[in-house]
Amino acid sequence: MKLPFGRITTTQSQASGERGVMAFEHTAEVIRAEAALKTAGFAVRVMGPPPEMRSGCDMVVEFPLVHEPAARRVLAEVGIRPMAVAPVRAGMLAPVSLYRTTDFGDWLMVRAANMKITVEKTSGRIVNISGGGCPDVPALAEMLVGRTLAESPAPAEHGQTLCSYALELAFQEARRVLEAGK
Amino acid sequence: MTSPWLVVGTVPNETVGLSEGICALESGQLRVGGNPALPVRRGTPALLAACCAATVTLGIPTPVALIAGDAGRGEGSKRAYAHLAAQLLALAPRGITFHYLFPDLAGHDRVFLTAQTLSKTPLLVADAGFMYAAKMSGQARDYDLFTPDAGELAFLADELAPHPFYTRGFLLAEDAQIMDLARRAWETGGAARHLLVKGETDLVLRQSQCLHTISGPRTPAMEAIGGTGDTLTGMVTALLMAGWAIPVACATAALANRLLGELTAPTPATAVAELIGHIPEALRRAIDANARTLLR
Numbered sequence: 001m002k003l004p005f006g007r008i009t010t011t012q013s014q015a016s017g018e019r020g021v022m023a024f025e026h027t028a029e030v031i032r033a034e035a036a037l038k039t040a041g042f043a044v045r046v047m048g049p050p051p052e053m054r055s056g057c058d059m060v061v062e063f064p065l066v067h068e069p070a071a072r073r074v075l076a077e078v079g080i081r082p083m084a085v086a087p088v089r090a091g092m093l094a095p096v097s098l099y100r101t102t103d104f105g106d107w108l109m110v111r112a113a114n115m116k117i118t119v120e121k122t123s124g125r126i127v128n129i130s131g132g133g134c135p136d137v138p139a140l141a142e143m144l145v146g147r148t149l150a151e152s153p154a155p156a157e158h159g160q161t162l163c164s165y166a167l168e169l170a171f172q173e174a175r176r177v178l179e180a181g182k
Numbered sequence: 183m184t185s186p187w188l189v190v191g192t193v194p195n196e197t198v199g200l201s202e203g204i205c206a207l208e209s210g211q212l213r214v215g216g217n218p219a220l221p222v223r224r225g226t227p228a229l230l231a232a233c234c235a236a237t238v239t240l241g242i243p244t245p246v247a248l249i250a251g252d253a254g255r256g257e258g259s260k261r262a263y264a265h266l267a268a269q270l271l272a273l274a275p276r277g278i279t280f281h282y283l284f285p286d287l288a289g290h291d292r293v294f295l296t297a298q299t300l301s302k303t304p305l306l307v308a309d310a311g312f313m314y315a316a317k318m319s320g321q322a323r324d325y326d327l328f329t330p331d332a333g334e335l336a337f338l339a340d341e342l343a344p345h346p347f348y349t350r351g352f353l354l355a356e357d358a359q360i361m362d363l364a365r366r367a368w369e370t371g372g373a374a375r376h377l378l379v380k381g382e383t384d385l386v387l388r389q390s391q392c393l394h395t396i397s398g399p400r401t402p403a404m405e406a407i408g409g410t411g412d413t414l415t416g417m418v419t420a421l422l423m424a425g426w427a428i429p430v431a432c433a434t435a436a437l438a439n440r441l442l443g444e445l446t447a448p449t450p451a452t453a454v455a456e457l458i459g460h461i462p463e464a465l466r467r468a469i470d471a472n473a474r475t476l477l478r
Contacts, residue, residue: 026255048348059347102405107450109406114333114346118406118450127451130224130408131331133310133346135282136254138225139194141408160254161284162347163311 020065022075022082023049030059031156031165033080037063040074046165059162062088099173110174113166117144119174121181124148132163140164149175185274186246187423188304189233190266190312191226191281192258198251200261205244207234210455214247222455224409226281229309232416233279233423235461236438240424246275256284259311263289270296277305279419280312281412285345290315294324305422308374309415317372318344325374327428329415332360332381338367365390376428378418380411384436386429394433401443409454414439417465430472438468 024030030046037044042063049060063071065087075081102109107127109118115137118128125148129141136159144152149171156168189205203215211219212227212234222231226249234244248266252258262283270293278297283289290312297304307327308316316322317338330338336359337346360379367373368390379385386394404410417438421431441464442457 028255048344102402104403104406104450107406109450111333113349114331114337116406120451128406128408128453130406130410131333133282133285133312133314133334134254135192135194135225135252135256135259135284135311138192138223138282139253141224142194145408160256162345164254166347 019062019088020068021047021049021060021062021086021088022071023060023084023086024080025083026160027059027162027165028160029080030061031159031168032078033061033075033082035156036074036078036080037061037071040070042067042071042074059165099170101173101177108174108177110170110177112169112173115163115166115170117167117170117174119149119178121178124150124178126152129167132167134161134163136160136164137167140167144171149178185276187277187279187419188248188273188275189226189230189245189279189281189419190248190262190283191229191310192250192252192262192283193220193227194225194251194253196251196253196255196258198249198258200258200265201247201249202265203246205230205234205247207231207238207244207458210458214249220249222458224454225412228409228412228454228458229279229281229416229419231455231458232413232461233420235458236417236420236465237423239462239465240420242420242424245279245419245423246273252284254284256286259284259286260289263293267292267296271300274300274302275304276302277307277419277422279307279415280309280316281415282310283312283315285311285315285318287315287318290319291321294319294321298324305428306374307415307419307422309411314345316374320371322372322374323368327376327378327418327422327432328374329378329380329411329418331411332363332379335360335363335367335377335379338372338377339363339370341370341372360385361390361392364392376432378414378432378436380414380436384440386432386436388429393429394436396433396436396440399440399444401440401448403448403450403452404440404443406450407448407452407454407457410439410442410457413442413454413457413461417461434465434468434472437471438464441467 250258250262383397417435
């Protein structure tokens with residue numbers, strides 16, 4: 001679904017007023033909600049929840065609060081219902097957005113936050129995944145290692161936790177770097 | 183009879199229920215009690231495989247493991263937390279190594295508070311997801327050892343961060359910042375009494391004071407290999423089980439892990455399972471080397 005008022009830029013959303021956060025039952029739902037809202041044209045960001053909403057491996061979707069009904073409709077279309085919606089207050093944390101790339105000759109390692117993915121340059125084959133501490137990291141590693149970046153499912157499709165979200169960022173950055181090097 | 187050492191973690195297979203029992207490494211696979219053998223690829227099986235290999239070298243019994251199948255939804259971890267809270271008093275372990283568990287604060291607190299009621303508080307080691315929960319709980323200073331890498335140390339030093347993903351500004355911390363981060367982590371209550379910080383140079387710290395640095399041999403490809411942090415924590419655990427003091431156990435295991443790199447000459451595409459068979463030799467060499475320096 002495309003919004004009738006077109007794509008909301010960050011500047012527009014800031015001008016339109018307050019930002020809100022949506023909390024979900026599972027991190028996997030956060031990842032799906034972010035994708036659905038972005039596709040629909042919302043300016044959204046995945047953030048660390050404010051202290052009173054934290055319980056462990058959490059993240060929330062920050063969005064323009066004024067568009068809450070439209071955002072809820074987008075999510076309902078993909079079968080997602082937020083557990084809670086609240087205005088943004090102090091204490092929100094931005095995710096890590098830095099990458100570090102290490103060149104090992106035939107291989108390239110990309111690190112995003114606490115996750116690292118290593119790929120063979122010529123084939124794009126994922127040869128190792130390291131870092132992280134959440135239980136879906138070993139599960140994702142078993143799914144991804146041995147496949148190429150092109151044929152592998154994106155970590156966000158199966159991940160459940162913040163570590164998988166970091167791995168998704170590293171995965172996409174590795175794709176971008178290899179593509180740029182061609 | 184000596185009370186057991188318990189290792190708690192997960193395997194990425196949700197068809198595996200809770201398994202508890204004495205561990206054994208059999209033909210490169212891990213067996214927990216009488217349960218079906220588990221492949222050793224990375225994560226908690228890699229930690230346990232390394233620990234088992236090291237215990238054989240040290241001539242001591244292997245650890246007891248509590249393993250839950252959890253591919254990230256947290257349900258298996260929840261069962262492990264509940265089981266631990268219910269059984270810890272009966273098991274009365276002398277040490278616990280917590281590993282890949284969903285970082286659930288409520289689950290952490292139940293287990294931690296139960297451990298505090300034991301007549302003799304076990305030695306507490308935390309790595310991976312459970313370390314994240316231990317830091318977030320505000321109880322980090324009551325742990326004996328955390329084993330972060332440099333990025334995770336930055337998370338421990340950020341009193342607001344709930345997960346390394348949100349660490350402010352310095353997650354890609356360089357080694358030069360390590361001592362500053364360690365001091366901040368200790369002062370803000372985010373660090374255990376001892377830290378083994380994994381990096382280009384490994385550091386062993388007690389309350390932010392550096393006791394040992396281990397900088398060689400260097401094998402850069404080891405950083406890319408998933409599970410090399412797990413083998414390190416596994417060897418530390420084995421040395422602690424053998425009664426070694428925490429700083430010397432950490433320094434010896436760190437050297438042994440580096441010697442694994444030297445012995446196997448891995449590429450970034452090497453699997454951690456290929457390293458584990460070399461642990462006895464690496465550990466023997468590290469013990470010999472440290473006997474000439476640290477242990478004198």
